[in-house]
Amino acid sequence: MMYPTLSHASPLAPLPRLPGDEWGTQVQLFEEIFLVFLALGTIVGIVVVSYTLYNAYKYRDRGEETGEYDRPVLGELPTGEGGGRKLFLSFFLSAVIVISLVAWTYGALLYVEAGPSEQGTDENLDVDVVGFQFGWEFEYPNGHTETNELRVPADRVVTLTITSTDVWHNFGIPDLRVKADAIPGQTSETWFLAEEPGEHVAWCFELCGVGHSDMVADVIVMEPDEFEEWYEDPEAYENDEEADEDDVEEGEEAADEAADDEEDADDETETVAGAVVAR
């Protein structure tokens, strides 16, 4: 499969090449960076915490002086102890780790910001997302609108233009690692690419009032040709779908088979989404 790479037509065109060159979807991008951070974070955490505990234990008070030390006394003017060299060495090391980690992610940031090109896909699908108290409206290029249900084709870049009609909301689909603020009077842009058909949930990530907890939308990723069929005439499609539930089941089963363990998780999400929406 081909992943979109940096668009040279974007306003940020003259950018350095990305590490790894092709990061693909935001999911893969996030997974990769998150993993590295997690690994390094865990190592650093374990080292520093153990070192602290080790020292605290090693130098525990045994009730007597084991050497010649100049212990602080009551009433002295506060001053410091020597030992700066070791301090700076550790500081320097930690600074190098932190700076290089974050700098390394900067390329990815540029990539996400620039947005994907059309390479490897048909052209992008542009959807306008409007948050309101308490739900989401999705408007497609052909003028069709849906409330609380976003249907998109698999394997095609979807660009979202997000705003709100009342208060701040934040549109995010955790499974697909996409998220942006929905601010009244302003628009934010972001994009995602779902590789496989399946169902996901979009949540609101900014407190927006009484109904905030229920502000969920279904995200249905469809086989591209099925999507086209729906897109041509959503109403007819939905009538069909009701008439013949089995078709959908079959389609999903096919998707399941193709999927690996990770996608299994998505299935369970479906039920949650169903439960949430049913309420």
Added chain:
Amino acid sequence: MSDLPPASSVKRWLVTTNHKDVGVLYLLTALFFLLLGGVLALLIRMQLWVPGPSILSGRAYNEAVTTHGLLMVFWFLSPFAFGFANYVVPLQIGAKDLAFPRLNALSYWLYLFSGLLMMVSFFQGGTYDAGWTMYAPLNIPEYSPMVGGTTAVLALLMFVVSVTMGTVNFLVTIHYGKAEGMGMWNIPLFTWSILLTVWMMLFAFAALLGALLLLGSDRIIGTLYFTATGTEDSSLLWAHLFWFFGHPEVYIVFFPALGVMLEIFQTFSGRRLVGRKWVILAMILIAVQSFLVWMHHMFLTNINLEIKTIMMATTIGISLPFDLIVFALIYTLVKGRVQFTTPFLFSLGALLLFILGGITGVFLGAVVLDYEFRGTYWVVAHFHYVMFGGATALFGALYYWYPKMTGRMYDEFLGKLHFGTFFVGFNLLYFPLFLAWETPRRVFEYNVELITWHQLATIGGFIVAASFLIMFYNLYVSYWNGEPAGANPWEFSRTAEWAIDSPPPLENWPGRASYADGSLSFIETPSTTHAADGGQVAEPGVVEEFLEVHEPTETEAVHDEPHEDHASIWPFGIGVGLFVLFLGLSGLHGAELQGPHYLAAIAVGVGLSGYALLGFGFEQFHAPEAAIAERWPFEGIGKTKLGVWFFLASDVVVFGAVIGAFIFIRAGMGWGAWETVPPDPLPGLVNTFVLLTSSFTVILALVAAERKSKRGLLGALGATFVLGLTFLGIKAWEWSYEFSIGIYPQTSIEASVYYVTTGLHGLHVVLGMLIAGFMLYRIYSVDAYLEDHRPVEFFGLYWHFVDIVWVFLFPLFYLM
């Protein structure tokens, strides 16, 4: 002036201005709000036991989340830290009290009453429910319609006023009152952390004050600052204002805890801090940088890539000094004799939690990751590790200074039990939240797959709650039955509070503290062994070896006050008055009167606070003041003048926020698209001349006072007063004309901004005239300010400032 009753009498606690009493009051009140915030937290956690609504409705849940955040951050964390600061900072620097003890008591009472106001808000149809970040436009009545929401905003406003006064007080205290021989580098680290905290507070809280004034006016008068939805004007205005305060606030709540850790690590390892100077420099760097990172809370808005990049860089930049501090703490243990007492365990625990919080914070600093983490439980877990982790050290501080405050030891076994339960509970509560990070924040729906993590967290929450029961039991029982602690229960303590009795006597020590010969001594001169308040003869109260008696030097002999006051009822009175007044104001919610009783409350409130303010003004009060102290870099400046300067500095930021909001909105809608509100610039121009002239008459007043000419002083100050009155008169005429042609604060965003900004300035003029009127009366009746003309000078400073502000406002609102 009144005498201070004994500690067993209730009256004592209403009138006391002594820093140790006030410190204790702060601590107890803060612990009360911890309980309140804790109960709310448990409600939230119970709701999260299974996904979906259970015990709380959607609104109640939002209220719980919001007030939990507000109470914990504002009414628990900082005041708890300032309880210790009140008690310990004067002792550590060798001062007898804070610079302005009555103002300190006033800070406390405003804090308490603002908290009570917050509690009342629950009963006004529902309290605030728009999150502790109060994002616009959810924060205006249209979207958060409860009267209680307005009350909560007013409560916060009152709290900020309290903080501002406390800030000025601590700044002057530390900069002005350090014992002889204690230079800046020698300030004990807890005091250093408080000093930097108040410096940050001075500016950060002023920005919040500005933001809250705008919000309050939107909620009460119905102005349109945060209503302007659908236009680009102000959708980001609140976010900028709030986070300009909000990020420094993170360090404001953390620094005192850091100071405690630095102090306790030294005491219980028997080592001085490694790299002390570097640690201090790192803290200064953090304090400065904290004002340069606020937009990292807005990575998901449409701010552009360049700004995101800068903010990302400053964010990493600010994390590095923390690395240094953490390593300094760790290396301090090396070669130490580490004693695992309860305070040390809590500090060590705090360090470990902070390390975890810091590492998970680096994740958020990487913008691409932040895109996914924002608004999720990753953030919730992270900031609890940092903030509540910091609070962990403050509980250590409670055990550390408990023997000093009560004279008795806490129970070590129960203390360790508290720590064990707390630490296990804490990690059970918050670590699973990292694993459940995909859950959106402030939501009670979540993916059922994550239920295990959420249920573990809820169990952890109850364990944490239980651990505090152990603490309260321990502290209560030990208060009555604990072993006597003596002056210094810790083997390696260093700072001055351990060189005096536990609890310390009212005036801390006889004579004055000094480090002139490199270590602490209390220099007693025969004339200072006078009777203290309450008729008792001052006990030495000091570990013998530190006592020195010598003949008074010339400065000492001149400056030694015969009698120092420690009691005043007026701060309490002002607190009550403002409480009633603010409660009344909440009834104007949404520009509509909610009932006649609210009007009555406003009237009573104005009367009460006016009466109490007058009482405060007329009271003779001698604060203890050291004649000899380290004052770099403010040597030549008097105590009160320094206070006035600090206050004005914060006021500059308040106006900066309000004028900044104007510029932000105007730039947003296109500079030229703004319609100038006043139909005619002439009244404004006349007023400009009026005010400039009044600045001149104030100078004349000072000259007259210096010449001890009563008539001249009365004339010049009187002229200032009349000019102020003229200014207000013209303004009133101008406004009534504008009203008559249909321009109200609610009419348009331009009108809102015009009325609020110039109105805020007008309030400053009114305040100045109240002071001037008070001074005129005193000159007339008791020939005041002829001997000591400094108050005239301070008034002049304030008045010039108010005039200068107008010089900016006039062209901005009338000509451009």
